[in-house]
Amino acid sequence: xxxxxxxxxxxxxxxxxxxxxxxxxxxxxxxxxxxxxxxxxxxxxxxxxxxxxxxxxxxxxxxxxxxxxxxxxxxxxxxxxxxxxxxxxxxxxxxxxxxxxxxxxx
Amino acid sequence: xxxxxxxxxxxxxxxxxxxxxxxxxxxxxxxxxxxxxxxxxxxxxxxxxxxxxxxxxxxxxxxxxxxxxxxxxxxxxxxxxxxxxxxxxxxxxxxxxxxxxxxxxxxxxxxxxxxxxxxxxxxxxxxxxxxxxxxxxxxxxxxxxxxxxxxxxxxxxxxxx
Numbered sequence: 001x002x003x004x005x006x007x008x009x010x011x012x013x014x015x016x017x018x019x020x021x022x023x024x025x026x027x028x029x030x031x032x033x034x035x036x037x038x039x040x041x042x043x044x045x046x047x048x049x050x051x052x053x054x055x056x057x058x059x060x061x062x063x064x065x066x067x068x069x070x071x072x073x074x075x076x077x078x079x080x081x082x083x084x085x086x087x088x089x090x091x092x093x094x095x096x097x098x099x100x101x102x103x104x105x106x
Numbered sequence: 107x108x109x110x111x112x113x114x115x116x117x118x119x120x121x122x123x124x125x126x127x128x129x130x131x132x133x134x135x136x137x138x139x140x141x142x143x144x145x146x147x148x149x150x151x152x153x154x155x156x157x158x159x160x161x162x163x164x165x166x167x168x169x170x171x172x173x174x175x176x177x178x179x180x181x182x183x184x185x186x187x188x189x190x191x192x193x194x195x196x197x198x199x200x201x202x203x204x205x206x207x208x209x210x211x212x213x214x215x216x217x218x219x220x221x222x223x224x225x226x227x228x229x230x231x232x233x234x235x236x237x238x239x240x241x242x243x244x245x246x247x248x249x250x251x252x253x254x255x256x257x258x259x260x261x262x263x264x265x266x267x
Contacts (some may be wrong), residue, residue: 014115014211015113019120025203026124029196034129034175038136041167042120045143048159056150062231066156069225069235070242077253079167083174084260090178106198 005057019046033060033096037079039066044075109149116142121204125197127190131173140164154231 023046027040048068055064086096093100119142122136140163147156181189235243 005158011110011212014208015117017211018117018208021204021207021236022120022200029200031149032129033170034178035124035132035169038123038132041136041163041184042123042139045120045139045163048155049143049146052147052150052152052155057137061151065152065155065231066209066235066242067240068152069158070239070246073246074156074157074249076162077221077249077256078168079170079255080253081260084257086174086262087177094179096178097189102185 008058009053013050016046016050016053019049031098033089033098037082037086038097040082041075041079044071047071112146112149114143116146117204117208121201124200127186127193129175130172133168133175136169136171137164140167160233 020043023039023042023044027036030036030039033104048071051064051071052061055061055067068099089101090096116139119135119139123132123139126135140159144156144160144164147153147159182189
């Protein structure tokens, strides 16, 4: 990898780390279940972008695209299921506050 | 230069998604972030992944989010005021942390001494997906089926007794 490509790769990675921090902070700080999902989605986007950038830098872009397609499918299923779980929690507790989930029984 | 501008806009969109008070606006911000990532993917010679990102992440996931938000009850005026005060206190660190981490990472001038694999002969993504990553496809089918059954189980109507 020449110097220019390496510098470009590092620039991309700085922004990917920033995106990752935003998602992680959102998950850690929020008390709303929907916002936890949004944070998770931002984390996944950072990983997606990292895969594409690494694939581009190493010349394995076709493999990276195949992995990203798999990742996107997993992401959709996870979001669909967790959205269902969030709705079930809302039906039970009448709120989306995570503090109401501390009294788990069983 | 253009890439840097797009990446800065992406981080601003993600920050807006997290910092905005309204959940609906947060969902729209997420869609915007996805759309910007799509542009980056197109610029990095990944058109198929970009199309998937645009149609699935920007479209389908936003639709799922908006549906879920509309099925849940919005906060009352008093609750909104209380939550807003708390939010400001908890979230003001985020832009500072993000900007500081960006400055620190760009100033650190990281030099990792590892050898990258040799540049591969450019294969067609369809060839890779259908011939080299068949196990992935099998996994995708299993995950989709698991998701469908999961949603059916979660939203199953109770039998009238």
